[in-house]
Structure formats: C-alpha cells, structure tokens
Amino acid sequence: MSSLLDKIINNKIEEADSYNIRENGKTVKRKENEYIKIVNKPNSKGIDIYVKENTLFGIIDIPVIISESGIKDVVYNDFHIGENANVIIVAGCGIHNIKHKTSQHDGIHRFYLSKNSKVRYVEKHYGEGTGNKIFNPITEAYLEEGSTLNIETVQIKGVDKTTRITKAELQENATLTINEKLYTEEEQYAKTDFIVNLNGENASAHVTSRSVATENSYQEFTSDVIGNTKSFAHVSCDAIIKENAQVKAIPIIYAKDASANLIHEAAIGKIAGQQLTKLMTLGLTLKEAEKMIIEGFLK
Amino acid sequence: MLELKNICFKKDGKEILKSINLKLLDDKFYVITGPNGSGKSTLAKIIMGIEKPTSGTILFNDIDITNKTITERANMGIGFAFQQPAVFKGITVYDLLKVAIKKDITKVEACNILSKVGLCALNYVDREVNTSLSGGELKRIELATILARKPILSIFDEPEAGIDLWSFNNLIEVFKQIEEDSKGITLIISHQERILNIADKIILLENGKIKEVGDKSILKDIFSCPKGGDLCE
Numbered sequence: 100m101s102s103l104l105d106k107i108i109n110n111k112i113e114e115a116d117s118y119n120i121r122e123n124g125k126t127v128k129r130k131e132n133e134y135i136k137i138v139n140k141p142n143s144k145g146i147d148i149y150v151k152e153n154t155l156f157g158i159i160d161i162p163v164i165i166s167e168s169g170i171k172d173v174v175y176n177d178f179h180i181g182e183n184a185n186v187i188i189v190a191g192c193g194i195h196n197i198k199h200k201t202s203q204h205d206g207i208h209r210f211y212l213s214k215n216s217k218v219r220y221v222e223k224h225y226g227e228g229t230g231n232k233i234f235n236p237i238t239e240a241y242l243e244e245g246s247t248l249n250i251e252t253v254q255i256k257g258v259d260k261t262t263r264i265t266k267a268e269l270q271e272n273a274t275l276t277i278n279e280k281l282y283t284e285e286e287q288y289a290k291t292d293f294i295v296n297l298n299g300e301n302a303s304a305h306v307t308s309r310s311v312a313t314e315n316s317y318q319e320f321t322s323d324v325i326g327n328t329k330s331f332a333h334v335s336c337d338a339i340i341k342e343n344a345q346v347k348a349i350p351i352i353y354a355k356d357a358s359a360n361l362i363h364e365a366a367i368g369k370i371a372g373q374q375l376t377k378l379m380t381l382g383l384t385l386k387e388a389e390k391m392i393i394e395g396f397l398k
Numbered sequence: 399m400l401e402l403k404n405i406c407f408k409k410d411g412k413e414i415l416k417s418i419n420l421k422l423l424d425d426k427f428y429v430i431t432g433p434n435g436s437g438k439s440t441l442a443k444i445i446m447g448i449e450k451p452t453s454g455t456i457l458f459n460d461i462d463i464t465n466k467t468i469t470e471r472a473n474m475g476i477g478f479a480f481q482q483p484a485v486f487k488g489i490t491v492y493d494l495l496k497v498a499i500k501k502d503i504t505k506v507e508a509c510n511i512l513s514k515v516g517l518c519a520l521n522y523v524d525r526e527v528n529t530s531l532s533g534g535e536l537k538r539i540e541l542a543t544i545l546a547r548k549p550i551l552s553i554f555d556e557p558e559a560g561i562d563l564w565s566f567n568n569l570i571e572v573f574k575q576i577e578e579d580s581k582g583i584t585l586i587i588s589h590q591e592r593i594l595n596i597a598d599k600i601i602l603l604e605n606g607k608i609k610e611v612g613d614k615s616i617l618k619d620i621f622s623c624p625k626g627g628d629l630c631e
C-alpha cells in the first residue's frame with residue numbers, strides 16, 4: 100500500500116518526527132519521540148496526540164489507508180498542542196476500492212492550540228478504483244491567544260462524495276488560514292462548510308477556496324463567519340465551472356460588533372475566453388490551454 | 399508573404415471591415431494606424447484567427463489559412479501581442495514564456511528575454527501573470543511572449559500603450575532591432591510618431607476601410623493636424 104501512501108503524504112514518512120499509520124481501521128505502525136506522544140483512544144476509535152510546549156518544527160504524519168472494500172472507518176484524532184510549539188501535521192486518506200461495496204472514511208480531527216502555538220495542517224484525499232468512495236472529514240479547532248492554524252486541504256478527483264465541516268473558535272490575536280483545493284468530475288458531490296467564530300480581539304480568519312467542477316459534479320461551499328468583537332475575516336471562493344456541473348456558494352458573514360471587518364468574495368464562472376485565446380496564440384490546442392489554466396488555478 | 403483578399407467582417411449587422419485588400423511582403427515592417435474604432439484590432443484578430451471574416455480569403459506564404467484555427471496559425475509562425483493582455487491565476491511569467499518558446503528554458507534564459515522588454519527579470523520570472531502586475535508590466539510580458547517565439551509574422555496591437563516614456567525609448571530600440579534584423583513580417587498597430595518613423599510602410603485605416611498605404615507623407619495632413627485629428631498629441 101506504499102503507493103497509496105505516496106499519493107497522500109508528500110514527505111518521506113520515515114523522516115517524520117513521529118507518525119501513526121492506520122490501515123483498514125487499525126494502527127499498523129507508529130513512531131513517537133520525546134516531544135510528540137501518541138496515545139490510543141479506547142476501542143481503537145482513534146488517537147490523542149500530545150505535542151510538548153516549545154517543540155520546534157516537529158513533523159507528524161497521520162495517514163489513513165483503506166484498501167478493503169466495504170469498510171466504514173470512523174476515527175477521532177485529537178491534537179493537543181503545547182504553548183509555543185510549532186508543528187506540521189500531514190494527514191491524508193487514501194481509499195483503494197475496486198469492488199462494488201462502498202468504502203467510507205469519516206475523520207474527526209480536533210485541534211487544541213495553546214497560547215502562541217503554530218500548526219500547519221495539510222490534508223489530502225485520494226481515491227482510486229471503481230468502487231464507491233466517501234470521505235466526511237470534520238475538523239474542529241480551538242485557538243487560544245496568539246496561536247496560528249494553517250489548514251491546507253486538497254481533493255483532486257477520485258472521491259464520490261464528501262461532506263466537509265470545519266469549525267473554529269478563535270481567541271485574542273489568533274489567526275486561522277484555510278486553503279482549500281477541490282476538483283470534481285463525473286457524478287461527484289462535494290460539500291464544504293466553514294463555521295468560524297472570532298471571539299477574541301484582533302482574531303483573524305482567511306479562507307480561500309479554489310475549485311473546478313466538471314461533467315455532472317456538484318459542489319456546495321458555505322462559509323459562516325461570525326465576528327463577535329474587533330476582528331478581521333476575508334473569505335474568498337473562486338470556482339471554474341464546466342459542462343453540466345453545478346456550483347453553489349453560500350456566503351454568510353455576521354458582524355456582531357461594529358469593529359468587526361468581514362469580507363466575502365465569491366466568483367463562479369467558466370474559463371475566460373481571453374485566457375484560452377492567449378494560450379492558443381502561443382500554439383496550444385484548446386484542450387492543452389484548458390489543462391494549463393486549470394492546473395495553474397489549482398496549483 | 400501575407401495576402402488579404404476582399405476581407406469583410408460584420409458583427410451585429412454592423413460592417414466593421416469593408417473589403418480589405420492588402421499584401422504584406424517578407425522582411426518588411428508595417429504600421430497600421432487610424433482613428434479609434436476604425437477596425438485595426440479587428441483586422442489583426444482576423445489575421446490571427448481570433449475572429450473569422452464574414453467573407454474573403456487570407457493567404458500566408460501561398461497557403462489559404464482562412465479556415466485554420468488560432469493554434470494552427472500560431473504553429474505556422476504567426477504571433478500576436480494583445481492590446482489588452484490576458485491575466486491568469488496561478489500561471490507565472492516563467493510558465494508562459496516556456497509555452498511561448500515551445501521548450502524548457504532555464505530561468506536565466508527567461509530573464510534574458512524579459513530584459514529585452516526592460517523588465518528587471520529576476521523580480522518577475524516567478525510572479526503570477528495576474529492583476530497584481532501593473533498595466534505596463536503586463537504589456538511588456540505580453541511583448542516578451544511574442545519576442546520569445548520569433549514568429550514569421552509578428553503582430554503587435556498598440557505595444558506602446560500604457561508604457562511610460564522612459565521605457566518607451568527602450569521599446570523603440572527593441573522594434574528598431576526587429577526592423578534591422580528584418581526577419582519575417584512585422585505588423586504593428588500604433589499611433590506613435592516614433593514607431594511610424596521606423597515603418598517601411600504605413601497603412602491608414604478609417605471606418606473599416608484602407609484609406610491609404612504609403613510612407614509617412616500620407617499622414618502629413620494629420621500630423622499637421624488642421625482639424626485636431628486623432629494623431630495629434
């Protein structure tokens with residue numbers, strides 16, 4: 100299954116400071132060090148990951164692989180990040196399903212960021228094989244004063260159905276950045292929900308979603324940002340739509356304080372004709388031009 | 399050689415180009431000029447294949463290209479610098495130059511091309527070709543993509559528009575160089591006297607028609623500007 104692992108984890112897993120590989124509902128391999136501890140939850144329902152305060156540049160890989168058809172794996176991963184710690188967490192789920200049964204992974208990730216800690220969380224979803232593949236990731240993040248959470252999610256084709264929910268609560272001076280990249284095709288369905296509460300002064304959230312919807316696929320993007328105090332949010336949802344695809348963007352920004360500054364931008368449209376024409380004058384065919392524009396857009 | 403025979407173009411019932419006949423010879427430097435809305439950009443787009451003429455024939459080195467696609471024309475050696483360059487999300491100047499030149503080039507080679515259009519290259523190679531670039535910068539990158547291709551027929555639609563005076567001098571040098579190298583046909587749409595000055599031939603377009611083809615003397619009425627014509631500055 101190492102090829103599936105390569106699809107969801109960019110770095111070499113042996114080089115990570117710690118890791119936990121979960122395959123078909125069970126932990127199969129694990130590494131810890133003195134700063135990063137991994138503890139099982141009862142009934143192999145998931146893990147608690149404890150990062151010591153002041154940990155510098157730790158890398159944690161927590162891939163999940165499902166290769167048996169018909170598995171429905173629900174896993175709870177809780178990250179407890181100590182004060183001033185700075186870590187990169189690479190999560191990803193690869194489903195290889197060549198049978199007719201549905202394979203499903205529901206990952207529930209909770210992040211508890213202590214004061215001034217910094218986390219970069221990278222998540223990649225990858226599906227292969229003709230069997231039905233479903234991902235339903237739920238992410239909850241609690242950001243204490245001065246902490247920073249940077250979430251990057253990528254899902255390029257291969258997943259039949261996803262409902263993604265991301266919730267965050269931000270205290271004073273906390274910063275949340277979310278970058279989502281999504282490509283759907285065929286009959287795929289992808290729904291994303293961001294619910295962000297800016298509770299502390301000068302908390303800020305930056306949510307960027309770039310997506311491409313093709314063929315008969317459907318995408319829905321909801322962002323619900325609440326500014327409870329002097330805070331800042333910028334949400335941008337940018338979608339390229341092709342063929343019979345449908346894209347729905349529902350922006351909600353709710354300022355409950357006069358000094359909250361909340362911005363939402365959403366744009367859905369097909370590839371600009373001018374972009375295609377320019378690339379064709381450089382010798383690309385229409386197909387090649389489209390490919391280059393889409394790859395750049397999702398880069 | 400490029401030959402336009404009886405090119406007409408209608409859009410929404412409006413005649414934009416009326417029976418254009420034109421022969422452009424190899425190794426010559428042509429400038430099309432004329433008032434706003436006279437059809438200059440439309441004519442250029444018809445040559446590139448971006449617009450299809452309502453009637454008429456286009457011959458490029460004796461091959462009828464009237465029904466050829468933009469891509470086919472590009473690969474036959476026609477290049478086009480847009481009056482308003484396209485912007486992209488996530489495509490860098492380097493990406494665009496690599497496509498333009500049809501091969502993998504190093505960043506140093508990309509820099510060399512950019513320096514020809516007066517862009518301090520290293521700062522630009524990795525920039526995205528998006529709206530964060532200024533109008534003048536976009537315009538120069540647009541020119542660079544054409545220079546990189548070394549087309550047999552190069553068309554530039556108002557290359558000087560949006561470029562400051564200081565850089566304009568460098569730009570003139572670039573075009574003078576093209577003119578001296580005299581490789582292939584250069585066709586520039588311009589209102590600038592200094593570009594008109596280096597032309598082998600000037601084509602004056604008015605109201606969708608070629609009014610005159612000749613040297614600079616055909617514009618003397620306009621340059622002396624009795625009625626406050628377009629070309630007066």
Ligand SMILES: Nc1ncnc2c1ncn2[C@@H]1O[C@H](COP(=O)(O)OP(=O)(O)OP(=O)(O)O)[C@@H](O)[C@H]1O
Nearest residue numbers: 409410414432433434435436437438439440441481
């Ligand atoms: N797609 C179109 N649909 C309708 N009208 C058009 C279209 N393209 C051009 N035109 C019209 O055709 C005429 C010629 O336009 P064109 O852009 O070729 O002019 P131009 O000579 O390049 O002008 P400028 O000096 O302002 O660049 C204008 O009146 C313009 O409004």
Ligand SMILES: [Mg+2]
Nearest residue numbers: 438439440481
């Ligand atoms: Mg024009």
